[in-house]
Amino acid sequence: MQTHFTLSQLADHNIDIANKEIKKCVHCGMCTATCPTFVVLADELDSPRGRIHQIQQWLENNSPITKRFVRHIDRCLSCYSCMTTCPSGVEYRRLIDIARQKIGQFYRRPWGEKMLRLFLNHALPNPTLMRITLLMAGFARPFARILPQQLQSALELAPKKIFAPQYFAPAVNNLGRGRVIIHRACAGAVVNGDIDKAVVTVLNKLGYDITILEESQCCGSLNAHTGAGDLSAKKRSALMAKLQNLEFDFITSTASGCGSFMADAHYFGEYAQKYRDISQLFRPDYAQINPEFAPKYMGKRIAYHSACSLQHGLKITDTPKELLQSLGLNIITPKESHLCCGSAGVYNILQPALAKQLGQRKSDNIQQLQPDMVIMGNVGCMGQIARFNQTPIYHIAQILQEALT
Numbered sequence: 001m002q003t004h005f006t007l008s009q010l011a012d013h014n015i016d017i018a019n020k021e022i023k024k025c026v027h028c029g030m031c032t033a034t035c036p037t038f039v040v041l042a043d044e045l046d047s048p049r050g051r052i053h054q055i056q057q058w059l060e061n062n063s064p065i066t067k068r069f070v071r072h073i074d075r076c077l078s079c080y081s082c083m084t085t086c087p088s089g090v091e092y093r094r095l096i097d098i099a100r101q102k103i104g105q106f107y108r109r110p111w112g113e114k115m116l117r118l119f120l121n122h123a124l125p126n127p128t129l130m131r132i133t134l135l136m137a138g139f140a141r142p143f144a145r146i147l148p149q150q151l152q153s154a155l156e157l158a159p160k161k162i163f164a165p166q167y168f169a170p171a172v173n174n175l176g177r178g179r180v181i182i183h184r185a186c187a188g189a190v191v192n193g194d195i196d197k198a199v200v201t202v203l204n205k206l207g208y209d210i211t212i213l214e215e216s217q218c219c220g221s222l223n224a225h226t227g228a229g230d231l232s233a234k235k236r237s238a239l240m241a242k243l244q245n246l247e248f249d250f251i252t253s254t255a256s257g258c259g260s261f262m263a264d265a266h267y268f269g270e271y272a273q274k275y276r277d278i279s280q281l282f283r284p285d286y287a288q289i290n291p292e293f294a295p296k297y298m299g300k301r302i303a304y305h306s307a308c309s310l311q312h313g314l315k316i317t318d319t320p321k322e323l324l325q326s327l328g329l330n331i332i333t334p335k336e337s338h339l340c341c342g343s344a345g346v347y348n349i350l351q352p353a354l355a356k357q358l359g360q361r362k363s364d365n366i367q368q369l370q371p372d373m374v375i376m377g378n379v380g381c382m383g384q385i386a387r388f389n390q391t392p393i394y395h396i397a398q399i400l401q402e403a404l405t
């Protein structure tokens with residue numbers, strides 16, 4: 001696409017980045033078919049191509065940030081399905097991040113929305129505050145129906161079980177498998193601490209030398225999602241300062257949402273290359289596989305849900321499925337597996353109506369397969385899909401833990 005930025009505009013680093021990405025777009029529209037918001041709303045302004053055009057117009061004309069512009073940017077899930085589809089290699093995430101950050105800095109949201117975002121940005125990535133919030137959610141539940149839709153959605157998502165802080169000692173196995181840092185998703189540690197335990201157990205059993213970060217060592221992903229760019233940068237810097245003092249070959253996270261962010265070299269520089277999903281690290285010896293594992297699941301239909309962060313962010317599509325199949329599981333894939341479930345960080349709180357439509361659609365597609373269980377790699381998706389689906393849901397690490405003796 002032709003752009004008309006002036007030289008002085010291009011001196012701004014963000015505009016320079018945006019210019020390069022916008023130029024790559026040939027307006028073919030292939031991305032629209034795989035964009036969840038376009039699929040649901042059928043509005044060009046809620047498609048990747050439409051959003052790129054709006055961002056270009058706004059940046060080139062140095063226009064004020066309008067309510068209409070914010071509405072269409074806010075509706076984007078940052079699922080990056082469009083990047084998987086795009087034949088021109090447009091790094092859409094650079095553009096949406098710039099737009100979100102500027103909105104976060106300069107747009108005056110209504111008071112209630114501002115407070116909600118402030119709360120989400122500070123409470124969710126802080127395990128202590130998150131535990132207090134979940135405790136309070138218990139008292140608020142009886143009044144859910146009189147609360148605004150966004151708070152109703154938050155209450156629906158709030159789990160009744162709260163996990164206490166867990167400490168995991170580092171392990172040195174000295175088997176030459178590699179040194180792995182385990183990053184713990186901060187909200188994940190509170191809503192499902194079993195996942196942290198499973199990831200630690202699996203990597204330990206596989207013989208890696210492991211170091212486990214504290215549950216409060218946030219990567220800043222959630223803040224970036226909501227446009228709180230400065231807060232995200234602060235957390236990123238703190239995490240990278242920590243990594244600088246550690247020796248390691250790989251870094252993994254208990255949630256692929258955080259993983260996708262940490263594997264983005266734009267934010268994490270050289271550390272991004274060291275990111276591995278647990279499915280990529282799972283290389284057991286034959287003798288380590290529990291002989292009772294495969295017979296236990298024989299005849300079971302197991303749906304695999306691919307989190308957007310994994311398939312579109314990290315570009316890991318077949319590895320987890322092939323791994324589970326190699327362990328003897330009958331893996332089935334729901335239709336429209338490329339579409340987001342509506343979790344997307346805190347999207348299901350900030351955009352409750354759209355998230356509900358997407359969650360129901362995802363759940364219906366899973367349910368059509370009549371599975372006995374569902375496996376996925378992101379704690380956010382687990383909570384979102386569980387709202388609409390009674391089928392038992394597991395994190396892949398929990399299954400891998402079971403597969404090992």
Ligand code: SF4
Binds near residue numbers: 079080081082083
């Ligand atoms: S990131 Fe997802 S929701 Fe946003 S434009 Fe791309 S495909 Fe659509």
Ligand code: SF4
Binds near residue numbers: 085
């Ligand atoms: S698929 Fe890529 S090139 Fe085509 S309109 Fe979408 S972003 Fe632009």
